[in-house]
Amino acid sequence: MNDHARRVYDSILGLQCDADNPTPLVRLNRVIPFKHTQVYAKLEWFNPFGAVKDRVAANLLADGEARRSVGPNQKLVEPTSGNTGMALAMLANVKGYTLTTPLSSEIPLEKRTMLRFFGADVMELQDTLCPAPGAPEGAIAKAMELGDRPDFHMLNQYVNEANPDAHYKTTGPEIWRQTGGEVSHFAAGLGTCGTITGTGRFLKEQRPDVQVLGVHPQDGHDIPGVRSLRQLEQTQLYRPDEYDHVIEVNDETAYKLCLRLNREESITAGPSCSMALAGALQLVPDEPGNLLVVIFPDNAFKYASSFVKHLPGMAAAAPGATTKSSPLLEKMRENVRGNENLTIDVDAAHDQWQAEKPFVLDVRPRDQYDDAHVPGAFNIPLAELGDDSQYLAVLPRDRDAPILSVCQRGNASLSGLLFLKSLGYRNVRSMNGGTLAWREKGFATDSK
Numbered sequence: 236m237n238d239h240a241r242r243v244y245d246s247i248l249g250l251q252c253d254a255d256n257p258t259p260l261v262r263l264n265r266v267i268p269f270k271h272t273q274v275y276a277k278l279e280w281f282n283p284f285g286a287v288k289d290r291v292a293a294n295l296l297a298d299g300e301a302r303r304s305v306g307p308n309q310k311l312v313e314p315t316s317g318n319t320g321m322a323l324a325m326l327a328n329v330k331g332y333t334l335t336t337p338l339s340s341e342i343p344l345e346k347r348t349m350l351r352f353f354g355a356d357v358m359e360l361q362d363t364l365c366p367a368p369g370a371p372e373g374a375i376a377k378a379m380e381l382g383d384r385p386d387f388h389m390l391n392q393y394v395n396e397a398n399p400d401a402h403y404k405t406t407g408p409e410i411w412r413q414t415g416g417e418v419s420h421f422a423a424g425l426g427t428c429g430t431i432t433g434t435g436r437f438l439k440e441q442r443p444d445v446q447v448l449g450v451h452p453q454d455g456h457d458i459p460g461v462r463s464l465r466q467l468e469q470t471q472l473y474r475p476d477e478y479d480h481v482i483e484v485n486d487e488t489a490y491k492l493c494l495r496l497n498r499e500e501s502i503t504a505g506p507s508c509s510m511a512l513a514g515a516l517q518l519v520p521d522e523p524g525n526l527l528v529v530i531f532p533d534n535a536f537k538y539a540s541s542f543v544k545h546l547p548g549m550a551a552a553a554p555g556a557t558t559k560s561s562p563l564l565e566k567m568r569e570n571v572r573g574n575e576n577l578t579i580d581v582d583a584a585h586d587q588w589q590a591e592k593p594f595v596l597d598v599r600p601r602d603q604y605d606d607a608h609v610p611g612a613f614n615i616p617l618a619e620l621g622d623d624s625q626y627l628a629v630l631p632r633d634r635d636a637p638i639l640s641v642c643q644r645g646n647a648s649l650s651g652l653l654f655l656k657s658l659g660y661r662n663v664r665s666m667n668g669g670t671l672a673w674r675e676k677g678f679a680t681d682s683k
């Protein structure tokens with residue numbers, strides 16, 4: 236027997252969400268500009284397969300089974316941007332079906348790999364990030380071609396009313412119950428539009444003045460799972476007359492807020508969460524009695540490659556940037572670390588920086604330097620120090636000139652110091668604690 240109170244279940248299917256077992260509603264406290272309006276995030280990655288689409292996949296299958304278009308050993312095909320596919324793949328495993336997913340090769344590698352890992356037959360095609368129904372060679376066309384074959388069945392989340400119906404039956408009632416009927420505004424990112432259409436319908440039936448807010452990305456966006464206005468116009472479940480407002484949010488705003496949600500609220504939100512939140516924050520007034528619920532479709536872990544593209548400081552060090560450690564180099568670095576004539580703590584470095592204007596050599600990878608550096612610091616990443624052309628023109632001519640070697644935490648700068656010493660510089664110090672310690676002290680930094 237499934238027991239939600241003790242969270243003990245007969246099988247993974249017992250975890251599927253409904254009003255008795257809702258996904259959590261978590262209040263946002265730090266990234267919200269309001270005094271009065273309360274904002275809650277509905278964390279959809281608490282669904283059993285990790286996303287809002289678990290609800291849709293379960294209902295698409297239940298509907299197909301009820302209509303007998305889905306039967307034993309069924310071969311399923313569905314064009315999917317990832318989350319629907321992942322939930323369908325797992326449900327197919329439970330139920331003895333197979334799943335073929337034609338999808339765009341633009342979809343993050345993490346999602347394509349996970350689909351394969353879960354057992355789906357992944358067909359990668361040249362298509363936009365979110366497959367467009369009109370594209371003749373695209374994922375949707377390929378799925379339809381397979382779906383026409385008698386041995387396959389296409390569930391078609393883009394047109395199937397079982398998609399919004401999943402939210403009408405579960406997401407809407409959960410929010411209504413969790414807020415004790417106090418919800419005044421509901422916001423969701425727009426993809427297939429199942430979430431906004433189904434949840435919005437349910438909430439408006441309970442309370443007609445609930446504001447239903449849709450948020451979409453810019454044209455040519457890079458936020459997986461959602462669609463630009465141009466893409467939405469080809470989406471059958473997009474019903475703008477049922478929503479109160481629709482607003483656009485650009486990639487930069489979405490990714491920056493995503494970082495803040497993770498770092499300031501400690502909520503592991505993915506980029507479509509912050510896109511929906513950013514749009515809603517522009518639309519909802521700060522008034523007593525307002526209670527906004529925003530759908531957070533999935534979490535950050537699938538989007539490492541998107542974060543590398545859109546946020547500074549996320550990239551791993553370039554190949555070769557991490558110098559292979561040799562025991563001799565390690566020994567020399569240790570000797571430097573313990574030598575107070577060769578190192579300087581961050582307060583003293585700051586005093587020296589103000590008084591003497593030393594040459595500051597920052598040896599970190601470029602993206603870390605671009606993010607924040609000691610003002611005036613010159614960047615030559617450690618991996619490029621072996622290249623004469625990088626430093627000959629910039630290092631001081633005077634071998635007695637004061638120089639600070641700086642990195643992220645005060646380790647790589649020890650190698651920077653050894654390098655500078657090897658060139659004959661006599662007045663060099665490695666800054667303990669690096670740029671992180673400098674920032675923690677509240678000292679000024681520049682970014683690029």
Ligand SMILES: Cc1ncc(COP(=O)(O)O)c(C=O)c1O
Binds near residue numbers: 286507
């Ligand atoms: C990550 C993510 N965000 C948002 C959405 C949008 O939800 P819907 O398709 O219900 O409009 C989806 C849907 O695929 C998604 O996967």
